[in-house]
Amino acid sequence: MxxxxxxxxxxxxxxxxxxxxxxxxxxxxxxxxxxxxxxxxxxxxxxxxxxxxxxxxxxxxxxxxxxxxxxxxxxxxxxxxxxxxxxxxxxxxxxxxxxxxxxxxxxxxxxxxxxxxxxxxxxxxxxxxxxxLPLVGLTALQALRALRVGSGKQVLVVGGNGGVGSATIQVARLLGAEVDAVVGRQSQAAERAGARQLYNYHSGGPEQITRKYDAVVNAAGASMLAYRRTTARGGEVMALSPAAIPLVVLSLLSPGARIRTMSARSVPEDLTWLADRVDDGSLVPxxxxxxxxxxxxxxxxxxxxxxxxxxxxxxxxxx
Known part of the structure; x- marks a missing residue:
């Protein structure tokens, strides 16, 4: 060999x-x-x-x-x-x-x-x-910190059943937030992650959501402008898709919640934070x-x- x-x-x-x-x-x-x-x-x-x-x-x-x-x-x-x-x-x-x-x-x-x-x-x-967990955990933690998510905040995760979405639900809850999620036909991952309420996008679009959120994390890249309308005054949307860049600019030029985007960075301290949460049982792959x-x-x-x-x-x- x-x-x-x-x-x-x-x-x-x-x-x-x-x-x-x-x-x-x-x-x-x-x-x-x-x-x-x-x-x-x-x-x-x-x-x-x-x-x-x-x-x-x-x-x-x-x-x-x-x-x-x-x-x-x-x-x-x-x-x-x-x-x-x-x-x-x-x-x-x-x-x-x-x-x-x-x-x-x-x-x-x-x-x-x-x-x-x-x-x-x-x-x-x-x-x-x-x-x-490495990439999805880093993405979740860094996105939620950028949105200033903490104790008592109301968070909506769009795409809550995917890898990024299910990690984001868990990390947001660890930061003290109350978290709801938008899912498709599969809901088990979002349920296991601890989402409080689930919205099925097959049975209704963003208009079915009447609650207002301090932060929306859109991990699915879908209906970005529509989910923008689910934010409370001063709330923001984090779009985890490069395709959202034009909408980021649009959100700066029009009334309503700001849309942001980001790419995760490999930060040893964040990886260690995630590992510690896994080891104490509060974060589950x-x-x-x-x-x-x-x-x-x-x-x-x-x-x-x-x-x-x-x-x-x-x-x-x-x-």
Whole structure:
């Protein structure tokens, strides 16, 4: 076996789920500012679906094959000590951030990532469960902080049954808010996350909602202007979709709630906050399906064909 090579989830052209495969790439050599992590599990995110489908061409770099995956759980095998509290042999989790993936990304046997982009993973659950949380947890926590969500605030999460939505419900409740959610045919993830009231968008649009909210987190990217009208005076909407940028500008020029957007950043302190909440039992990874590595194409297919009900993860090994 050539130890300079590793497996990596890749695609050789843009297209549907059928383009996903497990190929090969060179084992990365970490820089002085990086750690090398042997990956135990990774999750599927909307970024992966958009990248594979060709919807992110401006930032994807040139050439094929392209790697996939942006968050992971695994063991540090080189470079430990460069991040506070992280040593060789430690199990960590992280988010690699938005960048061209090259031939390999986080869905690979090894990932080289900034020592400031990882933190210790939760100790009380296996990597295959922890992998459901890094990116969606960071997104939820940072979005809610930006909206100044705290004790007594009323929050509406649109898309509450997906990975980001179900994490946002839980984190908002941990910050002291009361949380309702908009869901589709599946509601189990939002219910498990602790949503107080559920609105089914199949049985009625935003007009069915009479309560006013201090903050609306739209994780689905749907009916942005309509959900803007569900905010209380001084309330804001966080749109977790790049497609919302024109509406952000529009909201600054027209009466009504401000629409904001953001991209999560990999902040070790935030990853540690999330890990602590998992370890004390107050934050739970909500998983739709766990797949084997050979089933990455089927995972993409399921994500396209089935309603979201938590996260999809791939487990490639246990530490």
């Amino acid at each position: 050539d130890e300079s090579q590793m497996w990596a989830v890749q695609y050789r052209r843009y297209g549907g789920p059928e383009v996903m495969e497990v190929g090969q790439a060179a084992v990365p050599s970490p820089s002085a500012a990086q750690v090398l992590v042997e990956v135990s599990a990774f999750s599927l995110n909307q970024l992966d679906l958009d990248g594979r489908a060709g919807r992110m061409r401006p930032m994807m770099g040139f050439g094929f094959p392209k790697g996939s995956g942006v968050d992971f759980v695994g063991r540090v095998v080189q470079g430990g000590g460069r991040a506070a509290g992280v040593d060789d042999g430690d199990v960590v989790w992280g988010y690699t951030g938005l960048k061209p993936p090259g031939r390999a990304a986080a869905a690979a046997q090894y990932v080289a990532t900034g020592a400031d982009q990882v933190a210790r993973a939760p100790r009380t659950i296996p990597p295959g469960e922890a992998a459901a 909500i998983i739709d399906t766990s797949y084997e590595l050979k089933d990455v194409a089927r995972m993409h297919e399921d994500a396209q064909a089935r309603s979201a009900c938590g996260k999809r993860v791939v487990v490639v090994g246990q530490h």
